[in-house]
Amino acid sequence: MVILSCHEIGNGIDARGWLYSGMAIRLAFDLALNLDMSAYASKGDITPEDADLRRTVFWAAYLVDHQLGFHLGRPFRTSMEDVTVGKPHDQGNTLGPSRWIPYGLQDTTTGASGFLDCTEAVSRQLISLRELMAPCGYILYGTSSISKAVLQELNAKIVAQLRSMQYRQNIVYAHRPWMSKSGLQPQPPRGPGYLHAHEMCIQSAISISKNLILYEARYTLRRMNVKAVSITSSAILILLFASVSKHPTRSHSDIAMNLSTCFSPPLFYLVFLKMYRMKLGSGYQ
Numbered sequence: 001m002v003i004l005s006c007h008e009i010g011n012g013i014d015a016r017g018w019l020y021s022g023m024a025i026r027l028a029f030d031l032a033l034n035l036d037m038s039a040y041a042s043k044g045d046i047t048p049e050d051a052d053l054r055r056t057v058f059w060a061a062y063l064v065d066h067q068l069g070f071h072l073g074r075p076f077r078t079s080m081e082d083v084t085v086g087k088p089h090d091q092g093n094t095l096g097p098s099r100w101i102p103y104g105l106q107d108t109t110t111g112a113s114g115f116l117d118c119t120e121a122v123s124r125q126l127i128s129l130r131e132l133m134a135p136c137g138y139i140l141y142g143t144s145s146i147s148k149a150v151l152q153e154l155n156a157k158i159v160a161q162l163r164s165m166q167y168r169q170n171i172v173y174a175h176r177p178w179m180s181k182s183g184l185q186p187q188p189p190r191g192p193g194y195l196h197a198h199e200m201c202i203q204s205a206i207s208i209s210k211n212l213i214l215y216e217a218r219y220t221l222r223r224m225n226v227k228a229v230s231i232t233s234s235a236i237l238i239l240l241f242a243s244v245s246k247h248p249t250r251s252h253s254d255i256a257m258n259l260s261t262c263f264s265p266p267l268f269y270l271v272f273l274k275m276y277r278m279k280l281g282s283g284y285q
Contacts, residue, residue: 001027002060009068010226018068024061025078033058036084055085059127066130070173071230076134088123132161133170148186152178156191159200168211169231171204172238179241198242202250205238209258221264236262 001024008017028034037051062078069076100115135154159174177184178197185194208231215224236259243255 002057002064005064005068006226010229012229014068014072018072018074021061021065021068025065028058028061029078029082033061034083034085036086038086055088058083058085059088059123063123063126063130066134067227067230070133070136070170071234073176080134087127089120129170132158133173136174148184149190151184152186152191168204168207169234172201172234175200198245198247201238202242202247205235205242206250206254206258208232208235209239209261212261212264216264232262 001020005017005020005024008014008020033054037046037054040046041048041051065078066076068074098117100117136158155174155178159171162170162174175197179194179201181194212221212228212232215221221228239255239259239262242250243252243259246252247255
């Protein structure tokens with residue numbers, strides 16, 4: 001289900017990808033992949049490899065489900081209270097460091113590189129990022145029963161924590177609902193206001209564009225992770241908004257240059273297909 005979800009997202013079919021990711025996380029709980037198996041592994045009931053695989057599959061389903069929930073503005077409905085399985089890169093919960101091998105290489109004896117495989121460490125950071133953003137998914141995108149002032153305070157705390165992490169796409173998620181002049185804005189006005197939300201989203205979109213330039217220079221964009229499609233399409237929507245609204249803090253040439261970067265040929269088809277299927281939410285009106 002996780003693989004099918006990523007496949008559909010890569011082909012621009014967001015709704016179907018979201019359905020698959022929801023099925024994946026529910027199946028993970030149904031198969032008890034959320035439970036710690038270290039005790040069973042120590043008794044020999046299952047192998048350490050099987051316990052490690054169960055952990056990997058659960059957190060993969062968790063990451064994909066949360067990522068798509070934010071991308072599509074859908075609230076999270078999954079309780080994590082019963083999750084006891086360790087996270088990637090936990091002490092004593094890994095099979096040990098290994099060397100990175102190019103995916104699909106048949107002869108692993110000669111293909112090992114001098115680089116450590118950092119998949120576990122990267123996955124751990126991605127999970128931490130999703131957990132930090134979880135309150136936004138549960139509350140900001142999912143309920144109207146909480147006062148706008150309380151939502152604003154919660155959002156400010158999350159943004160403050162995001163500043164110490166890799167956060168550009170999540171800054172967009174956190175500020176996107178506040179871009180409307182009315183919408184979530186408390187009345188009488190309180191806090192930095194909708195213009196601040198505009199600026200934060202535009203800054204993040206420009207930073208995403210600059211990161212694409214750095215990534216292309218080092219690795220090329222042809223084999224970039226499928227997550228880049230949703231990140232890039234979000235940046236494009238924000239930059240288009242800045243261009244159409246003639247945002248006072250950004251020149252037209254600056255916006256156009258960053259838009260051009262986001263439409264690099266390897267990503268153009270997937271991003272265009274995704275944008276064709278997307279509708280601008282009320283936050284952009």
